[in-house]
Amino acid sequence: MPTRTLQLTLSSPEQxxxxxxxxxxxxxxxxxxxxxxxxxxxxxxxxxxxxxSLLAEPEDVPSPTFTLVQTYDGLKGEIWHADLYRLSDPAxxxxxxxxxxxxxxxxxxxxxxxxxGLAPDRSLWFxxxxxxxxxxxxxxxxxxxxxxDTLQDILIHD
Amino acid sequence: xxxxVTILGLESSxxxxxxxxxxxxxxxxxxxxxxxxxxxxxxxxxxxxxxPEIAARAHAEKLDLCVEEALxxxxxxxxxxxxxxxxxxxxxxxxxxxxxxxxKGLAAGLGLPLIGVNHLAGHAxxxxxxxxxxxxxxxxxxxxxxxxxxxARGADSFTRLGGTIDDAPGEAFDKTARLLGLPQPGGPSVxxxxxxxxxxxxxxxxxxxxxxxxxxxxSGLKTALLRARDTILSEKGGLTRQDRADLCASFQAxxxxxxxxxxxxxxxxxxxxxxxxxxxxxxxxxxxxxxxRARLETVCTDLGVAFTAPPLELCTDNAAMIAYAGLELFHAxxxxxxxxxxxxxxxxxxxxxxxxxxxxxxxxx
Numbered sequence: 001m002p003t004r005t006l007q008l009t010l011s012s013p014e015q016x017x018x019x020x021x022x023x024x025x026x027x028x029x030x031x032x033x034x035x036x037x038x039x040x041x042x043x044x045x046x047x048x049x050x051x052x053s054l055l056a057e058p059e060d061v062p063s064p065t066f067t068l069v070q071t072y073d074g075l076k077g078e079i080w081h082a083d084l085y086r087l088s089d090p091a092x093x094x095x096x097x098x099x100x101x102x103x104x105x106x107x108x109x110x111x112x113x114x115x116x117g118l119a120p121d122r123s124l125w126f127x128x129x130x131x132x133x134x135x136x137x138x139x140x141x142x143x144x145x146x147x148x149d150t151l152q153d154i155l156i157h158d
Numbered sequence: 159x160x161x162x163v164t165i166l167g168l169e170s171s172x173x174x175x176x177x178x179x180x181x182x183x184x185x186x187x188x189x190x191x192x193x194x195x196x197x198x199x200x201x202x203x204x205x206x207x208x209x210p211e212i213a214a215r216a217h218a219e220k221l222d223l224c225v226e227e228a229l230x231x232x233x234x235x236x237x238x239x240x241x242x243x244x245x246x247x248x249x250x251x252x253x254x255x256x257x258x259x260x261x262k263g264l265a266a267g268l269g270l271p272l273i274g275v276n277h278l279a280g281h282a283x284x285x286x287x288x289x290x291x292x293x294x295x296x297x298x299x300x301x302x303x304x305x306x307x308x309x310a311r312g313a314d315s316f317t318r319l320g321g322t323i324d325d326a327p328g329e330a331f332d333k334t335a336r337l338l339g340l341p342q343p344g345g346p347s348v349x350x351x352x353x354x355x356x357x358x359x360x361x362x363x364x365x366x367x368x369x370x371x372x373x374x375x376x377s378g379l380k381t382a383l384l385r386a387r388d389t390i391l392s393e394k395g396g397l398t399r400q401d402r403a404d405l406c407a408s409f410q411a412x413x414x415x416x417x418x419x420x421x422x423x424x425x426x427x428x429x430x431x432x433x434x435x436x437x438x439x440x441x442x443x444x445x446x447x448x449x450x451r452a453r454l455e456t457v458c459t460d461l462g463v464a465f466t467a468p469p470l471e472l473c474t475d476n477a478a479m480i481a482y483a484g485l486e487l488f489h490a491x492x493x494x495x496x497x498x499x500x501x502x503x504x505x506x507x508x509x510x511x512x513x514x515x516x517x518x519x520x521x522x523x
Contacts, residue, residue: 039333040381044324063325063377065333066303067172068250071502095214095252134385 006141006151013135016042019155020049026154029077031147032102032120034112037128042137046128047081047108054079054106064110069096071105078105084114093118124148160184163488164191166225166239166264167481170217170257171249171277172303173197177224178477179232179239180287180485188287188485191232193471193478196220214252221260224477236268243484246274246494247501254500262496273484274494278506280479282310285439287482288468292435296428296463298421298454301442301474302328302343307372307424308506309431313486318507319424320372327413327444330376334409337384338402348406349447355400355407360386362412364419372424374416383409410449418453425461436463441473 010016027033033050035043048061054074064070064083072079080101084093093099093115101107102120112119122145129138141151162183169176176195182188229235244261247254258274265272281299285291297308297316305328306321325333328345335344340351362382365375383405390401397405421438429436438458445451445467458465472478 038384039337040384044377048324060321060323062303062322063329065329066326069502097251130381130384130388 003144004142004149006155008139008141008155009131010042010137010139011133011135013042013045016046016137016139017049019139020046021053022155024050024053027076027106029105030103030122032107032109032123033126034115034119034123035108035110035126035128036112037126038130041128041130043110043126043128044083046126047110050108051079051081069098074106076106080105080107080109082107083110085111087111087114090114090116090118121145122147124151163485164234164238164240165481165485165488166228166236166242167275167477167479167484168221168225168242168244168257168261169277169280169475169477169480170221170253170260171245171247172253172475174475175217175220175224175253176475176477176480177221177228178481179228179234180478180481182485187290188482190287190478190481191234192228192230193476194224194227194231195471195474195476196224214256217253218256218260221256225260225264228477236264239268239270241271241273241484241488242268243273243275243481243487244498245277245280245480246498247277247504249277249502251500251502254502258498258500262498266496271488272494272496272498273487273492274498275480275483275487276314276504276506277475277480278304278504279314279316280483281441281473282308282316282506283313283483283486284441284468284472284479285310285437285466286486287479288472289439289466291437291439291466292433294428294431294433295435295437295439296424298417298424298438298440298445299442300327300417300440300444300450302326302332304442305374305376305444307420309428313483313490314492316506318505319427320374320420322374322376323366324375324377325380327376327417327450328442330380330409330413331444331447333380334383334406337380337387338397338405340402340406343443345443345447348410349449351403351406352410352449353407355403355405357404357407357411359404360408362386362408364412364415367416367419372420372427374420376413376416379409379412410447414449414453417450418457421454422457422461425457425463429461429463438463438465440465440467443470443474445473446470 070081125142127140164181167178178193179191305326307319309317332344340347
């Protein structure tokens with residue numbers, strides 16, 4: 001279970017996007033970002049900003065809800081953007097090829113509760129929730145791997 | 159001498175598995191001899207939602223059964239088939255792969271031509287199968303996973319005028335249903351609630367209307383609906399049936415407004431190219447929404463363009479459209495070989511620039 005946490009307040013979609021780009025600069029193949037939060041909490045918005053920051057040519061980053069997985073050829077290797085909401089059985093995770101992708105690609109996974117015990121120990125967990133003010137979100141990051149211990153320095157500046 | 163071509167089409171790129179047999183004699187309208195779709199309605203009922211078919215082997219098993227059944231319905235044997243058309247993408251790789259493997263096996267075993275078809279081209283060419291639409295026609299492809307305007311110029315020639323930059327409308331309907339505790343799929347259930355509601359009670363955003371072009375955004379609408387719902391919840395402690403109906407009606411009105419405004423723009427661009435028989439065709443499950451359909455028909459009437467929406471069973475995923483696209487490609491001399499690959503991503507218009515939030519240009523996925 002994650003042992004360290006970092007809490008942030010993102011006052012606008014633009015700030016969420018800026019955070020995603022900063023994080024995009026320091027992640028790569030083998031990193032697993034698990035995006036939690038209800039519908040409309042901003043998971044896909046965050047993922048879209050991060051993915052676009054890693055593409056050589058800008059392209060659309062559609063929601064993966066319908067297709068389950070969208071893949072991209074990023075500047076630092078292959079990127080997987082998955083939405084597991086429609087899955088009902090952990091065996092389907094394996095079938096999707098997600099376990100292999102965890103090792104070889106940068107993975108952004110929405111609705112990661114469907115992973116059950118399949119989430120890698122080195123994952124970085126994101127928990128998004130809406131705040132009263134329009135466009136604002138609370139974000140809690142949590143992790144147990146030392147891989148993410150420098151997050152504070154990377155994400156909190158300006 | 160008259161020429162009859164009989165095509166077997168295979169489709170397994172998403173949740174459904176399907177096979178169909180299409181026959182055309184000379185220039186006469188093609189006839190669908192069989193169209194079998196193994197959906198997952200029995201699973202839907204059990205899980206209360208749309209369950210995707212991920213397993214390649216499940217697709218492969220169902221494909222064999224679909225082909226057998228299609229042949230039985232058509233009263234034909236594999237020896238009567240002239241070519242095999244198969245969805246080669248875009249879609250979930252496992253499903254696409256099993257379709258392509260099955261088609262390669264059949265083509266190799268029977269010594270028949272193999273034709274790889276883009277799943278989206280199948281949808282986009284359906285108005286030619288059902289209505290004999292003449293090129294170039296304007297296509298609005300609007301479903302659970304897609305929303306784009308295309309000018310169809312030929313079986314493999316499409317110009318993308320714009321599309322959604324985030325969620326597709328079908329997805330927005332599904333998520334609205336989820337947020338309001340309505341059954342899936344969300345399209346029919348939200349529409350049914352909307353008929354009982356007041357569309358003016360909530361003023362939801364109409365994103366990107368202030369921006370030029372035909373791109374759309376539906377993600378913010380979902381968030382606005384969520385906020386409106388939560389405001390009512392915190393004020394009253396719960397939603398009344400009327401609240402829910404009003405939320406649905408207001409949501410649907412916003413989707414209708416956005417689609418109508420962007421359709422008008424797309425039609426205008428299309429008409430500037432002076433097509434001989436101007437036509438807007440709307441395909442995809444969302445075309446079944448009567449409010450959306452009625453408004454789009456009005457837009458077409460106002461702009462002097464004919465309107466058509468193929469029947470729903472040919473708008474949702476099916477193999478008849480793949481067989482038809484294969485037929486056009488066959489006549490155009492297109493053939494694939496054993497090197498045909500399954501493509502998870504395959505844009506219809508390779509040259510289209512994706513207009514992104516930042517207004518940059520690039521390749522379309």
